Structure formats: C-alpha cells, structure tokens
Amino acid sequence: MKQTIRKLLNELDALLVAHFYQRDEIVEIADLSGDSLELARKASQSEKSKIIFCGVGFMGQSVKILAPQKRVFMPKIACCSMARMIDGSYFDKSITLLKSYGIAEIFPVTYINSNAEVKAKVAELGGVVCTSSNAAKILDFALKQNKKIFFLPDRCLGQNLAIQNGLKSAVLGVDSMEKIKEAEIICYDGFCSVHQLFTPQDIEFFREKFPNILIVVHPECQPEVVKMADFVGSTSQIIKFVQSLEESQKVAVGTEFNLVHRLRKPKKGQEQNTFVLSSTKPECPTMNETTLKDVLQCLEAIKQGESYNEILLELEIANRAKKALDKMLQLS
Numbered sequence: 001m002k003q004t005i006r007k008l009l010n011e012l013d014a015l016l017v018a019h020f021y022q023r024d025e026i027v028e029i030a031d032l033s034g035d036s037l038e039l040a041r042k043a044s045q046s047e048k049s050k051i052i053f054c055g056v057g058f059m060g061q062s063v064k065i066l067a068p069q070k071r072v073f074m075p076k077i078a079c080c081s082m083a084r085m086i087d088g089s090y091f092d093k094s095i096t097l098l099k100s101y102g103i104a105e106i107f108p109v110t111y112i113n114s115n116a117e118v119k120a121k122v123a124e125l126g127g128v129v130c131t132s133s134n135a136a137k138i139l140d141f142a143l144k145q146n147k148k149i150f151f152l153p154d155r156c157l158g159q160n161l162a163i164q165n166g167l168k169s170a171v172l173g174v175d176s177m178e179k180i181k182e183a184e185i186i187c188y189d190g191f192c193s194v195h196q197l198f199t200p201q202d203i204e205f206f207r208e209k210f211p212n213i214l215i216v217v218h219p220e221c222q223p224e225v226v227k228m229a230d231f232v233g234s235t236s237q238i239i240k241f242v243q244s245l246e247e248s249q250k251v252a253v254g255t256e257f258n259l260v261h262r263l264r265k266p267k268k269g270q271e272q273n274t275f276v277l278s279s280t281k282p283e284c285p286t287m288n289e290t291t292l293k294d295v296l297q298c299l300e301a302i303k304q305g306e307s308y309n310e311i312l313l314e315l316e317i318a319n320r321a322k323k324a325l326d327k328m329l330q331l332s
C-alpha cells in the first residue's frame with residue numbers, strides 16, 4: 001500500500017503532509033511532518049501543486065489560506081474539539097458581551113486551532129493568529145497595542161501566557177464582570193480535551209516513583225500543571241528538548257500519546273526512560289482517524305478527477321483570514 005501511495009503522489013504532483021499527532025503509519029510515509037506553524041509555512045511554500053494534509057480541518061484551511069493557488073485535500077476532514085468550541089457567531093457574541101462591560105478597545109488573538117471564519121473576524125478587528133510556539137512573541141506585539149487582549153479559544157494557553165508575563169487574566173463567561181474588566185488578558189472558555197487529562201497528581205506520582213525525573217508539558221495544559229513542570233513548550237519545542245537529553249535521563253511528557261511514543265524509543269536491552277504523563281492514554285481521537293487506507297482512497301479519487309475532501313473557502317473569508325496569518329508569520 002505504501003508503494004502505491006508513493007507512486008500516486010508522484011503522478012499527481014502532490015505533497016503528503018502529516019501533523020506530529022498522527023498515527024505512526026502516516027508520519028512514517030509523509031513527505032513533511034511537523035506542528036501547526038511549521039506545516040502551514042512549509043506546505044504553502046512547496047512547489048507541489050497539490051497538498052494531501054493528514055491532520056484536522058483548521059490545518060488544511062491554513063494551508064489553503066496561505067496558498068490559495070494550491071489544491072488542498074484531506075483524507076479525513078477530522079475536527080479539532082477545541083476549534084469546534086468557537087465559531088463566527090460565538091466570536092460575535094463574545095465581542096458584544098465585552099462591549100456591554102464597557103470594554104471598547106479590544107485586540108483579539110486567536111490560537112491557530114480555530115476555523116477560517118474566526119480568523120477572518122479576528123483580522124477585521126486588527127488582530128492576529130498565534131501558535132503555541134510563537135505565542136510569547138505574538139503576546140509582546142499584542143501588549144503594545146494598548147488594548148484589552150481577547151485570547152481565544154484556548155483558555156489554558158491564555159492563562160499560562162498571563163502567568164508567564166505577570167499579567168492578570170480572566171475567563172469570559174466564568175469570571176465576574178469586575179474580574180474581566182480588571183484583567184489584561186481575557187480568555188475564551190475553550191480547551192484541548194487531550195491536554196486536560198494531565199493533572200498535578202500525575203506529576204506527583206512520577207516524581208515520587210523517579211526522584212530525578214523531568215516533567216515536560218504543552219502550554220495547553222492547565223496552569224497548575226504547567227506551574228509544576230520542568231519544561232513547557234510547543235510540540236516542536238518538546239521534541240527538541242527531550243531529544244537533547246541524555247538517554248539515561250527519565251522524562252514524563254504531557255502531550256498527545258503518538259508523539260510521546262515516538263520521542264525516544266528504548267533500544268534493545270535498555271530500560272524505558274520516556275513516559276506519558278497520564279494514568280490514561282492521552283490519544284486525540286480525531287488526529288487518529290486518518291489511516292493509510294484513507295490516504296490511498298483520497299489519492300485514487302483525485303486521480304479519477306474527483307474533488308475528494310477538498311478544502312474550499314469563500315474568497316472573502318480566506319482573504320481576511322490571510323491578513324491575520326500573514327501578520328503572525330511576519331511577527332514570528
């Protein structure tokens with residue numbers, strides 16, 4: 001099957017792209033693997049005319065926004081649960097609520113885990129997109145706008161940025177109007193279902209079992225987890241950090257299972273030194289939907305001239321969303 005896939009990719013002038021959280025079988029055959037920012041940038045700059053994107057829907061949209069001349073297909077248009085927590089109407093209602101509190105000057109920052117419509121609405125208000133790897137740089141820019149920062153949709157990333165910078169934060173729809181008005185970063189009440197699985201108790205368990213272990217987590221984790229960690233970083237930053245460690249150094253990692261499983265597989269005769277920071281398997285169900293069979297079916301359909309799960313966007317929405325993405329790339 002893998003040989004057939006490679007043959008079809010060459011025939012169709014297509015690039016196979018996979019997010020780090022995809023199954024091993026997908027990452028192993030991909031031309032390019034990476035996190036959200038890396039994939040959006042490199043896939044859009046590829047000379048290939050077609051992009052076969054293995055990930056979740058907003059990622060395929062990001063490539064199409066940045067490179068509208070390319071045809072972008074997804075073997076599975078899987079949905080990120082966090083991205084589904086906000087759409088255009090929820091964004092509008094949030095802005096209306098903030099204004100009803102007397103907050104007129106708003107600078108929105110949307111995590112890349114959001115759909116094209118939300119990115120377009122953020123751009124309308126002069127805002128910008130961020131990823132977990134460049135969020136600190138984007139926040140520095142946002143603070144210079146001298147407006148209330150509305151961070152969406154991931155409340156945890158927003159709260160962790162606030163703590164990191166000694167700023168006050170509040171969650172819209174959860175905290176009181178008084179606390180919202182006092183906050184410098186107002187967070188939308190969204191979250192990643194996978195990164196919510198990691199708890200302080202998990203960290204305490206591993207530190208009791210292995211006194212010298214290092215705890216590494218993603219900034220989508222809850223603030224109390226991030227506070228206890230030895231290292232906090234994006235997917236790419238976690239990979240770089242863990243792979244820089246001595247093989248004998250034990251580490252527990254709080255992010256998606258597939259990535260952790262691939263980080264430092266023990267060689268024959270070696271003990272396990274890389275652990276998943278959870279008592280349950282933190283596997284993203286939608287990231288794990290795509291299989292080799294799906295990729296093959298997608299390519300065969302394209303060869304027959306079918307528009308198989310092709311990412312198509314309204315021109316006006318795509319153009320507005322591109323402004324927010326371009327600003328992110330410029331700043332990062």
